[in-house]
Amino acid sequence: MSKLMSRLGGLIVMVSANAFAEYGFNMTKGVSSVARDIYGLHMMVFWICVAIALIVFSVMIYSLIVHRKSQGVVAANFHESTKAELLWTGIPIIILVLMAIPASSVLIDLEDTSKAQMTIKITGHQWKWQYDYPKEGISFISNLKQGSKDVIYSGNRHKNYLLEVDNNLVLPVDTPIRFLITSNDVIHSWWVPDFGVKQDANPGFINDAWVQIDEIGIYRGQCTELCGKDHGFMPIVVDVVSKADYAKWVSKQQAAKAVTLAKSSKTWGEEELISLGQKVYNTSCASCHGITGKGIPGVFPALKGSPIATGDIKKHISIVLHGKTGTAMAGYKNMLGDSDIAAVITFERTAFGNQMGDLIQPAQIKAAR
Amino acid sequence: MTTVTDHTDDGHHGPEKGLMRWIKTTNHKDIGSLYLWFAFVMLLIGGAMAMVIRMELFQPGMQLSEPQFFNQMTTMHGLIMVFGAVMPAFVGLGNWLIPMMIGAPDMALPRMNNWSFWILPFAGGILLSTFFMEGGAPAFGWTFYAPLSTTFAPDSTDFFIFAVHLLGFSSIMGAINIIATVLNMRAPEMKLMDMPLFVWTWLITSFLLIGAMPVLAGAVTMMLTDRNFGTAFFDATGGGDPVLFQHIFWFFGHPEVYIMILPAFGVVSHIIPTFARKPLFGYSSMVYASASIAFLSYIVWGHHMFSTGMPVAGELYFMYATMLIAVPTGVKVFNWVSTMWRGSMTFETPMLWAISFVFLFTIGGFSGLMLGIVPADIQYQDTYFVVAHFHYVLVTGALWAIIAATFYWLPKWTGKMYNETLAKVHFWWAVISVNVLFFPQHFLGLAGMPRRIPDYSLQFADFNMISSIGGFAFGASFILFTYILIDCIRNGKPADARPWEGAKGLEWTLEPKAQYHSFNIPPTKVLIEQESQNS
Numbered sequence: 059m060s061k062l063m064s065r066l067g068g069l070i071v072m073v074s075a076n077a078f079a080e081y082g083f084n085m086t087k088g089v090s091s092v093a094r095d096i097y098g099l100h101m102m103v104f105w106i107c108v109a110i111a112l113i114v115f116s117v118m119i120y121s122l123i124v125h126r127k128s129q130g131v132v133a134a135n136f137h138e139s140t141k142a143e144l145l146w147t148g149i150p151i152i153i154l155v156l157m158a159i160p161a162s163s164v165l166i167d168l169e170d171t172s173k174a175q176m177t178i179k180i181t182g183h184q185w186k187w188q189y190d191y192p193k194e195g196i197s198f199i200s201n202l203k204q205g206s207k208d209v210i211y212s213g214n215r216h217k218n219y220l221l222e223v224d225n226n227l228v229l230p231v232d233t234p235i236r237f238l239i240t241s242n243d244v245i246h247s248w249w250v251p252d253f254g255v256k257q258d259a260n261p262g263f264i265n266d267a268w269v270q271i272d273e274i275g276i277y278r279g280q281c282t283e284l285c286g287k288d289h290g291f292m293p294i295v296v297d298v299v300s301k302a303d304y305a306k307w308v309s310k311q312q313a314a315k316a317v318t319l320a321k322s323s324k325t326w327g328e329e330e331l332i333s334l335g336q337k338v339y340n341t342s343c344a345s346c347h348g349i350t351g352k353g354i355p356g357v358f359p360a361l362k363g364s365p366i367a368t369g370d371i372k373k374h375i376s377i378v379l380h381g382k383t384g385t386a387m388a389g390y391k392n393m394l395g396d397s398d399i400a401a402v403i404t405f406e407r408t409a410f411g412n413q414m415g416d417l418i419q420p421a422q423i424k425a426a427r
Numbered sequence: 428m429t430t431v432t433d434h435t436d437d438g439h440h441g442p443e444k445g446l447m448r449w450i451k452t453t454n455h456k457d458i459g460s461l462y463l464w465f466a467f468v469m470l471l472i473g474g475a476m477a478m479v480i481r482m483e484l485f486q487p488g489m490q491l492s493e494p495q496f497f498n499q500m501t502t503m504h505g506l507i508m509v510f511g512a513v514m515p516a517f518v519g520l521g522n523w524l525i526p527m528m529i530g531a532p533d534m535a536l537p538r539m540n541n542w543s544f545w546i547l548p549f550a551g552g553i554l555l556s557t558f559f560m561e562g563g564a565p566a567f568g569w570t571f572y573a574p575l576s577t578t579f580a581p582d583s584t585d586f587f588i589f590a591v592h593l594l595g596f597s598s599i600m601g602a603i604n605i606i607a608t609v610l611n612m613r614a615p616e617m618k619l620m621d622m623p624l625f626v627w628t629w630l631i632t633s634f635l636l637i638g639a640m641p642v643l644a645g646a647v648t649m650m651l652t653d654r655n656f657g658t659a660f661f662d663a664t665g666g667g668d669p670v671l672f673q674h675i676f677w678f679f680g681h682p683e684v685y686i687m688i689l690p691a692f693g694v695v696s697h698i699i700p701t702f703a704r705k706p707l708f709g710y711s712s713m714v715y716a717s718a719s720i721a722f723l724s725y726i727v728w729g730h731h732m733f734s735t736g737m738p739v740a741g742e743l744y745f746m747y748a749t750m751l752i753a754v755p756t757g758v759k760v761f762n763w764v765s766t767m768w769r770g771s772m773t774f775e776t777p778m779l780w781a782i783s784f785v786f787l788f789t790i791g792g793f794s795g796l797m798l799g800i801v802p803a804d805i806q807y808q809d810t811y812f813v814v815a816h817f818h819y820v821l822v823t824g825a826l827w828a829i830i831a832a833t834f835y836w837l838p839k840w841t842g843k844m845y846n847e848t849l850a851k852v853h854f855w856w857a858v859i860s861v862n863v864l865f866f867p868q869h870f871l872g873l874a875g876m877p878r879r880i881p882d883y884s885l886q887f888a889d890f891n892m893i894s895s896i897g898g899f900a901f902g903a904s905f906i907l908f909t910y911i912l913i914d915c916i917r918n919g920k921p922a923d924a925r926p927w928e929g930a931k932g933l934e935w936t937l938e939p940k941a942q943y944h945s946f947n948i949p950p951t952k953v954l955i956e957q958e959s960q961n962s
Binding site for chain 2: 082083084085086092096099100103104107111114117118121122126127128131132133135136137139146150151158161162164165168169184209210211212215216218219243244245247251254257258260261262263266279280281282283284285286287288290291354355356383384385386
């Protein structure tokens with residue numbers, strides 16, 4: 059009996075789950091028409107399953123209570139009924155067809171990206187996202203925020219722990235947006251539950267998806283395809299703003315880009331290079347090569363005393379710019395600016411006891427590109 | 428043993444003594460036991476890894492492992508449970524039971540039977556040895572998607588590839604043996620439609636194995652050449668396609684799912700009629716439903732790949748084909764319920780496991796149907812909802828049936844009875860804790876927690892803690908299970924030849940502990956019909 063109670067209890071929990079959706083029992087209703095349609099389908103199929111479960115389990119539970127030997131029941135001997143079998147083959151088919159019709163129409167809508175008015179290119183990297191606004195000429199990398207990284211192993215974990223990044227993706231509200239999604243290394247998957255968008259990022263191929271966001275706000279998601287060591291540490295944060303604010307943000311980004319360009323043409327001092335280099339190293343390199351440059355033996359090579367970091371500068375610049383084919387080492391040509399690359403190479407050749415004492419200037423990187 | 432060359436004498440010798448008995452044995456019962464013990468050890472190893480996973484996920488933050496090690500744990504847990512525990516356990520059950528159920532003296536290919544078992548410990552050993560290699564064990568998930576498992580994986584991956592090849596050899600040989608045995612060694616008077624359902628489901632499973640395992644071998648061979656010989660099957664820079672890997676993997680992987688569940692359907696179809704004291708309802712529709720499920724399993728692989736960028740037409744096709752599986756699966760559940768209906772039920776331990784199988788597997792079936800709806804799957808894909816789904820069908824489905832079968836046929840294997848009270852305590856302990864473990868994972872997935880992450884944000888903390896507590900309790904239940912088994916083997920009271928009142932089947936006509944060589948003379952037509960499930 060207590061078995062039956064525990065199952066019934068389970069069902070009650072599932073039903074009340076619906077009423078407490080905001081406490082993280084159920085799927086989000088989301089902020090786009092696609093997400094709402096998906097939620098509707100999800101709830102429809104869920105209630106159909108609950109209804110079938112109630113019928114089947116009630117019959118079974120009734121039988122378990124009534125048809126027992128201890129009640130003095132003598133077993134019947136029937137073991138076939140063509141009528142019953144036709145019925146329980148036919149009825150499920152009808153139910154399935156009724157489910158398939160709305161599911162097909164939602165699917166066709168969510169795969170049709172032709173109505174989009176703007177395009178964002180999303181590139182997955184181990185373990186960060188890169189966002190490109192091709193028309194606006196904006197491009198940036200979005201890493202897990204340092205505040206979260208600092209408390210992974212110990213400390214007080216705050217709200218949005220592991221769901222915050224250094225550079226949010228900024229999008230305008232009420233605009234049909236197309237995402238072009240790809241990857242630079244392994245397969246990732248870009249998922250923001252509130253948008254109803256989950257699309258794999260495949261290296262060498264471009265997938266698409268679309269969304270029109272109805273409400274201003276901040277929406278969070280995560281990578282959902284196992285992509286190696288830090289798969290759990292590459293969140294997505296989207297800042298959805300009004301169209302006017304979006305236009306302001308775009309011009310601010312374009313202005314900032316000009317400043318960065320100007321900086322890269324001056325000559326940098328040692329301290330400047332090393333302090334910027336350490337920052338860049340910690341966000342872009344440390345997840346593989348380690349904060350102390352020791353790497354992971356057999357998986358990621360160490361930089362401490364490595365032949366590249368203590369050898370020919372040209373080779374060092376080349377590997378950072380172009381990566382190394384056949385390994386996890388990516389090229390940073392399109393991810394980092396000249397100053398960042400110059401700084402990080404300077405840092406790598408100075409830190410971890412490498413003590414090479416070279417200063418690499420942004421101009422050298424520009425020339426090597 | 429004397430050096431007699433006359434083959435008619437074979438029926439009179441017993442097993443060799445000592446360790447050599449197990450190394451040299453060609454006896455289906457010995458080999459069945461070897462398979463079952465191997466599976467049990469692997470279950471405990473894979474279970475220990477699950478405990479590490481649940482400990483790490485007990486609360487937010489990284490407490491006891493590094494992300495890379497956590498990925499090794501989830502990967503090896505999956506590989507060991509699928510290839511080391513569930514599949515060998517069913518082959519073990521098949522070895523023990525099929526010859527006895529069809530009135531055959533042994534398997535058709537006894538020497539190959541020995542080999543297909545003895546490959547396993549080596550394959551398992553090679554797989555586990557990767558933990559001690561530079562770069563560590565595979566950390567790319569049990570589905571080992573390229574290019575994470577090719578360009579981006581450590582050198583130890585080549586040992587993983589070799590181990591998968593060996594496991595594949597073993598499975599294919601086991602399947603050939605079962606097909607040959609069922610089709611050639613059946614008692615002459617036994618028609619196909621007299622065969623017990625466990626034999627039917629295993630026959631169908633064997634064809635799935637023969638079809639699916641070579642595809643897996645192909646996938647790992649392509650990985651091997653991509654990694655070492657400069658090919659680019661899965662590398663776009665060389666003209667390949669990483670999604671091709673997923674098509675090949677799931678063309679194996681989906682039949683694999685039914686390889687693990689069809690024999691479970693067979694087991695439950697024996698236990699429920701026995702304890703309902705009523706013939707199995709719809710014997711022939713059970714056979715046809717199993718065959719339909721097997722056929723459909725080959726044409727639905729794309730439903731694992733709805734987020735890969737498949738064209739709409741492909742998604743629609745795979746959605747419709749997937750939904751179709753609900754029909755034959757539903758038929759099975761309805762047949763089991765109808766078998767119970769107006770029966771005269773008692774609730775000995777095997778029956779408890781079988782009934783809870785029907786409840787919990789059905790819940791896994793419902794979440795499976797939900798996952799088949801493509802737009803909804805976009806939100807479920809690669810979240811804990813999927814984790815909950817496949818643990819409901821594999822733990823409370825496949826593993827439940829293995830445990831049910833163990834209690835049901837243990838008296839025939841050992842000639843002794845297990846401790847019924849302890850076994851019932853164990854059942855309630857396991858069935859409650861397993862639901863505490865896996866049910867909250869539905870909520871976690873719906874609320875947005877991806878699978879295969881070593882750490883999570885605070886909103887997922889409560890359900891993860893509940894799930895972990897359930898996990899520890901469920902893990903501990905196997906200590907009691909081990910005790911019950913050893914206690915039965917050592918101190919069990921003698922069992923009757925037919926310990927269950929309503930049991931039907933040729934195996935129950937043997938001695939209480941099935942003799943080392945059984946059915947040297949095939950059973951008669953009368954006996955076969957009397958013991959048939961299709962009455």
